[in-house]
Amino acid sequence: xxxxxxxxxxxxxxxxxxxxxxxxxxxxxxxxxxxxxxxxxxxxxxxxxxxxxxxxxxxxxxxxxxxxxxxxxxxxxxxxxxxxxxxxxxxxxxxxxxxxxxxxxxxxxxxxxxxxxxxxxxxxxxxxxxxxxxxxxxxxxxxxxxxxxxxxxxxxxxxxxxxxxxxxxxxxxxxxxxxxxxxxxxxxxxxxxxxxxxxxxxxxxxxxxxxxxxxxxxxxxxxxxxxxxxxxxxxxxxxxxxxxxxxxxxxxxxxxxxxxxxxxxxxxxxxxxxxxxxxxxxxxxxxxxxxxxxxxxxxxxxxxxxxxxxxxxxxxxxxxxxxxxxxxxxxxxxxxxxxxxxxxxxxxxxxxxxxxxxxxxxxxxxxxxxxxxxxxxxxxxxxxxxxxxxxxxxxxxxxxxxxxxxxxxxxxxxxxxxxxxxxxxxxxxxxxxxxxxxxxxxxxxxxxxxxxxxxxxxxxxxxxxxxxxxxxxxxxxxxxxxxxxxxxx
Numbered sequence: 001x002x003x004x005x006x007x008x009x010x011x012x013x014x015x016x017x018x019x020x021x022x023x024x025x026x027x028x029x030x031x032x033x034x035x036x037x038x039x040x041x042x043x044x045x046x047x048x049x050x051x052x053x054x055x056x057x058x059x060x061x062x063x064x065x066x067x068x069x070x071x072x073x074x075x076x077x078x079x080x081x082x083x084x085x086x087x088x089x090x091x092x093x094x095x096x097x098x099x100x101x102x103x104x105x106x107x108x109x110x111x112x113x114x115x116x117x118x119x120x121x122x123x124x125x126x127x128x129x130x131x132x133x134x135x136x137x138x139x140x141x142x143x144x145x146x147x148x149x150x151x152x153x154x155x156x157x158x159x160x161x162x163x164x165x166x167x168x169x170x171x172x173x174x175x176x177x178x179x180x181x182x183x184x185x186x187x188x189x190x191x192x193x194x195x196x197x198x199x200x201x202x203x204x205x206x207x208x209x210x211x212x213x214x215x216x217x218x219x220x221x222x223x224x225x226x227x228x229x230x231x232x233x234x235x236x237x238x239x240x241x242x243x244x245x246x247x248x249x250x251x252x253x254x255x256x257x258x259x260x261x262x263x264x265x266x267x268x269x270x271x272x273x274x275x276x277x278x279x280x281x282x283x284x285x286x287x288x289x290x291x292x293x294x295x296x297x298x299x300x301x302x303x304x305x306x307x308x309x310x311x312x313x314x315x316x317x318x319x320x321x322x323x324x325x326x327x328x329x330x331x332x333x334x335x336x337x338x339x340x341x342x343x344x345x346x347x348x349x350x351x352x353x354x355x356x357x358x359x360x361x362x363x364x365x366x367x368x369x370x371x372x373x374x375x376x377x378x379x380x381x382x383x384x385x386x387x388x389x390x391x392x393x394x395x396x397x398x399x400x401x402x403x404x405x406x407x408x409x410x411x412x413x414x415x416x417x418x419x420x421x422x423x424x425x426x427x428x429x430x431x432x433x434x435x436x437x438x439x440x441x442x443x444x445x446x447x448x449x450x451x452x453x454x455x456x457x458x459x460x461x462x463x464x465x466x467x468x469x470x471x472x473x474x475x476x477x478x479x480x481x482x483x484x485x486x487x488x489x
Contacts, residue, residue, distance in 0.1 A: 232314060242306050
């Protein structure tokens with residue numbers, strides 16, 4: 001009994017990740033066995049696998065917060081757990097569960113019953129969960145490749161669509177290229193410092209063991225991360241992948257990985273490469289400002305719904321990079337708060353897009369004509385969400401962008417703050433243009449509204465309410481942001 005107790009206390013802290021891989025193994029065994037059974041088939045196994053995934057993620061979310069002391073290291077110090085990683089992993093699992101839940105009606109509508117969909121989602125969640133715990137550069141690469149391979153397959157999951165196949169191929173080619181850049185950067189860092197451990201790298205850099213090769217490797221690492229988050233000028237894959245992928249997959253790409261990838265980026269820059277803050281701060285500032293400017297201008301000429309949302313995602317990634325570039329405790333709080341608001345807004349917007357899907361997605365903006373006449377409540381809700389994405393006060397999108405601007409001002413970056421504010425005002429046009437189509441569009445066919453499930457209705461109601469009334473209970477989210485910033489550094 002004593003040995004069993006020692007075994008339990010040694011491995012129980014990492015239990016959430018162990019549970020993910022155990023459930024993944026059991027689900028593969030269960031699904032493969034019953035897929036060949038005479039009484040079962042894809043039509044039965046697909047929806048049941050998705051339902052089991054939602055139930056498992058809900059239980060896992062509860063299990064994340066059962067540990068009395070989440071600060072420890074495991075697997076020979078290759079994984080490091082603290083309160084900040086607990087927050088982002090819990091938020092990632094919550095977002096994943098919501099994404100799968102609101103996708104049921106859409107998958108049934110498109111006759112997608114393959115159980116592999118839930119397996120690929122679970123593989124990507126496992127990779128992202130391990131990525132949040134990494135304590136060395138080698139584990140970062142392995143975890144990114146695990147979630148990346150699942151993402152490539154998810155992007156091309158709807159095989160009967162040539163656009164889906166094209167999106168998956170582009171994502172695979174450019175994603176592999178970014179992985180090569182990441183591995184090359186890590187190899188340069190290892191060559192210069194002789195270690196893959198975060199603690200050792202940080203210790204050497206703090207004691208002024210400076211090598212130009214380290215900075216050169218960090219440049220390639222940052223370039224690869226810009227690929228992963230879809231920031232300019234490395235955004236060329238994002239628009240095609242967002243448009244060609246299934247809408248639930250697009251929602252998953254737009255929300256879940258950004259939570260973890262930005263967390264790992266903050267962990268690398270604010271902890272490991274703290275002494276190189278002047279170099280990476282300038283790099284992130286240029287990339288962030290370029291992302292906001294390019295996305296705001298390019299979105300003015302878009303005529304397709306998902307491409308418009310893709311350029312909106314590029315712009316928001318730019319705001320997050322501007323917050324990272326400020327290199328302050330307040331910017332850490334601003335980054336996490338912005339991520340929270342951004343996720344809530346995206347879930348609400350994509351829930352409405354899924355709710356208005358019948359036989360096919362509303363591909364072009366003009367297809368949204370007469371939206372207000374078809375469903376006044378959804379029309380007004382979507383308009384409010386678009387105004388929040390644009391940063392119109394007093395909505396939560398304005399408050400999150402205001403925190404980014406204050407981070408720039410506190411660091412005396414007045415010119416960047418002023419130019420970003422001006423460009424954001426210009427970007428309001430393409431959001432308002434879509435709102436104009438809702439109320440004054442002249443398309444003969446118009447948009448059909450067909451909410452398929454109660455989960456979609458609840459998702460629209462709950463997250464839209466959070467976006468609108470976030471300022472009323474912003475203290476709670478600011479407290480979470482404070483906890484995140486304190487335990488990250």
